[in-house]
Amino acid sequence: MLQSYETLFTPFKIGKMEVKNRIVMSPMGTNSASPDGRISVDEIDYFEARARGGAGMIIMGCQFLTEDLAQGSLEGILEKDYVIPMLTDVCEAVQRFGTKIVAQLSCGTGRNAFPNMFGEPPVSASPIPSTFNPDVICRPLSVEDIQVIMKQFADSAKRVKAAGFDAIEIHGHAGYLIDQFMSPIWNKREDEYGGTLEKRMRFPVEIVKSIRGAVGPAMPILFRISCDHRFNGGRTLEESMEMLKVLEAAGVDALDIDAGSYETIDYIFPPSYLGDGCMDYVCAPARQAVSIPILNSGNHTPETALHLIESGRADFAMFGRPLIADPDLPNKLLVGRREDVRPCIRCNEECIGRIAGRLTKLSCSVNIQACNEKRFAIEKTTSPKQIVIVGGGPAGLEAARVAAIQGHSVTLYEKELVLGGQLASAATPPFKNKLRELIRWYENQLTELGVTVKLNTFVTADDPILEACDQIFVGTGAVPIVPPIPGINRKNVIGAIDAHLKRELVKGDHTVITGGGLTGCDLALELAMEGKKVTIVEMQDTLAPEVFFINAASLMPMLEKYQVQQLTGHRVLSFEENGLFVQKADGTKTFIQADTMINAFGMKPNTEVSNLISSKYHEKTRRIGDVVNVGKVGNAVRAGFFAAVSIDANSTKKPSLQLN
Structure with a gap:
């Protein structure tokens, strides 16, 4: 001990x-x-x-x-x-x-x-x-x-x-x-x-x-x-x-x-x-x-x-x-x-x-077996298979972990240099340290279980590894929504993921975040805690309506404590060299000065590769996580867990029929 x-x-x-x-x-x-x-x-x-x-x-x-x-x-x-x-x-x-x-x-x-x-x-x-x-x-x-x-x-x-x-x-x-x-x-x-x-x-x-x-x-x-x-x-x-x-x-x-x-x-x-x-x-x-x-x-x-x-x-x-x-x-x-x-x-x-x-029973975002210990028991397979997982976000990580526990041979491919997918960026604020712990935990588990992890490796539908394996799980995640707003490609307009991971791109003291969902609010709080002057511009009348009300009871007072300006009911008209134009529903236009503007308009499924893989190998491919529906960590982990525990049921090797 x-x-x-x-x-x-x-x-x-x-x-x-x-x-x-x-x-x-x-x-x-x-x-x-x-x-x-x-x-x-x-x-x-x-x-x-x-x-x-x-x-x-x-x-x-x-x-x-x-x-x-x-x-x-x-x-x-x-x-x-x-x-x-x-x-x-x-x-x-x-x-x-x-x-x-x-x-x-x-x-x-x-x-x-x-x-x-x-x-x-x-x-x-x-x-x-x-x-x-x-x-x-x-x-x-x-x-x-x-x-x-x-x-x-x-x-x-x-x-x-x-x-x-x-x-x-x-x-x-x-x-x-x-x-x-x-x-x-x-x-x-x-x-x-x-x-x-x-x-x-x-x-x-x-x-x-x-x-x-x-x-x-x-x-x-x-x-x-x-x-x-x-x-x-x-x-x-x-x-x-x-x-x-x-x-x-x-x-x-x-x-x-x-x-x-x-x-x-x-x-x-x-x-x-x-x-x-x-x-x-x-x-x-x-x-x-x-x-x-x-x-x-x-x-x-x-x-x-x-x-x-x-x-x-x-x-x-x-x-x-x-x-x-x-x-x-x-x-x-x-x-x-x-x-x-x-x-x-x-x-x-x-x-x-x-x-x-x-109004249903308790579960857990990171432990899908909670309150279903017997029903969702992970059992050793009697027919080990070769499993390929494309994408190292939470869905892919959970699928790899569970499949390996069952006794399958698992190889996970991730195009970035680190595991975690969007978790890697969401985990940068000090108040999200548990997400960093979760990524480290998955890394430890996959190592102990003997999962082969190949980072900085981009998999296409034509890769021979896909043809050779028994089952493919595709968890390529989501990509940022980039609306056709004039000036959105300027150098001083960056994405929320880059703002998290490449802090040197967030220049100057005045930062405007366009998009007031959870991603935008967490990023605003993180930057404000570092001393930045931050404004959130959100088209809806309230910030982060998707945030669970108990979490919002902490988040919203903290945004006020760190003096994050909240400009709701405004849409972005254009990004300029030193700020952006926004407009209220009544047509009133306002210019907001900013050194850096951060696009947090949301995410959409990254389906380009997944569609090609599932089209070519539709009988043995299962798409998991944000590539199917953009959701929260628990949705992705659940999708990965369910995919892995159903491997034997989804086997492409057809069982012999017993004729009586």
């Missing part, structure tokens, strides 16, 4: 429960349960894989007390005894590896319910507006409602104890219903559950006592709480410290702490812009306030986790999306294989984005 990670693999106790190491999987819903409240077999396989991978403790995503409080969310529901057998299966699947498993109990999102997840107004502490539809006013819980919820907590706690869980966590986090009672900005009650801090804490304290009465003195109870809401009027660190003391006095055995709320939703699902260990700052004051164990999450890397534990400010480091991306992260660190840890790129696209945007 590498000496530097030893501290992460020391045991530590929560109450009487000893956890084998300091690595905890954060609670994240998979949205894969049945409508009747039973968790799915896929979810069991998913958690089993993370236990096998070496996590010391797994906290499952929240399970709701009742169907009504779940508000349509496809997570577990603890209302009926028939859910216990499946919960027992997940407990034993995890515990067989010495990993502890924790059931997180929730009485609901309250005002944070998504509009498509409730038919009636959601409940809350007070008659306050719904988060996502302020025209809907929440129904305040009555005292009688509260007493019913207390009984439901006790009943649910008995069920998860019967199922075999090692501990229970109370979901008091992120402005959900319990937090709505604790916080004065949402709690406007004038009865015994509102007003002073003591009264606002009555609801969570009664929940702790209700659960303790149901499970007895030995079963640990954890409490998940955001210590800093990070918006005006939200709860501050100072007030949260007093709440932590109340929770400790009430009998909570450990505190799961971080920051954020749905008003600052990027801290609930922190994207790449927030950097590493972005919420560990809450730990130092919490350590001074309480004496019980502290768990902390928020874009942790193995290095930030190690530093946190060694500092003594927390006792457990929590990994959420990193353990989705690589369930074997702990075991790889344990045996000194840090370079083999597949990085989470913090894109939010295929985990929470897939759930919120498509």
Whole structure:
């Protein structure tokens, strides 16, 4: 084991429960349960894989007390005894590896319910507006409602104890219903559950006592709480410290702490812009306030986790999306294989984005097997084939990796001097360092798997290698859109890819980026952080409408922080020697001075070579990634994975027919 990670693999106790190491999987819903409240077999396989991978403790995503409080969310529901057998299966699947498993109990999102997840107004502490539809006013819980919820907590706690869980966590986090009672900005009650801090804490304290009465003195109870809401009027660190003391006095055995709320939703699902260990700052004051164990999450890397534990400010480091991306992260660190840890790129696209945007179950942009561990298992082939991959972008890299794991002989050709395709350019900003890690990870994997990689090699349809191989995957990616705008070929007009990779071409202090999609916005932020004066010109009324709203919650404030000028609703008329002319929809023309102008109008499939190859070898060619549809990293990786796992099914060698 590498000496530097030893501290992460020391045991530590929560109450009487000893956890084998300091690595905890954060609670994240998979949205894969049945409508009747039973968790799915896929979810069991998913958690089993993370236990096998070496996590010391797994906290499952929240399970709701009742169907009504779940508000349509496809997570577990603890209302009926028939859910216990499946919960027992997940407990034993995890515990067989010495990993502890924790059931997180929730009485609901309250005002944070998504509009498509409730038919009636959601409940809350007070008659306050719904988060996502302020025209809907929440129904305040009555005292009688509260007493019913207390009984439901006790009943649910008995069920998860019967199922075999090692501990229970109370979901008091992120402005959900319990937090709505604790916080004065949402709690406007004038009865015994509102007003002073003591009264606002009555609801969570009664929940702790209700659960303790149901499970007895030995079963640990954890409490998940955001210590800093990070918006005006939200709860501050100072007030949260007093709440932590109340929770400790009430009998909570450990505190799961971080920051954020749905008003600052990027801290609930922190994207790449927030950097590493972005919420560990809450730990130092919490350590001074309480004496019980502290768990902390928020874009942790193995290095930030190690530093946190060694500092003594927390006792457990929590990994959420990193353990989705690589369930074997702990075991790889344990045996000194840090370079083999597949990085989470913090894109939010295929985990929470897939759930919120498509109402389907969790997956991962870089780990297509997440929540499909058995269905998408990679199996050794009994008929190795010669595979040629044209293009070393994310689709080609994933296809090469998976095909090699299956036992095929793989040769990958890339026309550039480096691997990565568009990732190589997108990875230049400091806030996109995880993309650089992903490219390095693929390079390591292909080397270990014996994949032959030929860089600086352009493949045409007439190359003999294509005729000799069994299967061809073409992932030639995309090329920039260059509209016929006067002056676009001037020397001071460059492409976004060149702006990333050849920074010497970005001359002068004043830069204008034409095109305000994600590429243009990320590039603008990168240049502005380097001290450039940057303007984005975008024809649509808003910047980057394709960016997932949680990521935009970080990106847009950062553009403002670094004073990036945003000129929306304007189209480019012409590029000139010292700037460009733009025009509003009403016909108003404006001249913008610029030393360098960067074309970020978007990308289109690079089909020239792929069409020729697929036309000549149509029976054994599969096009993958942006060459088919320009998309995001996860789309390309998924296409590469699917292509590789279907190699045997797509074999051009026809099977013999059995005639009966």
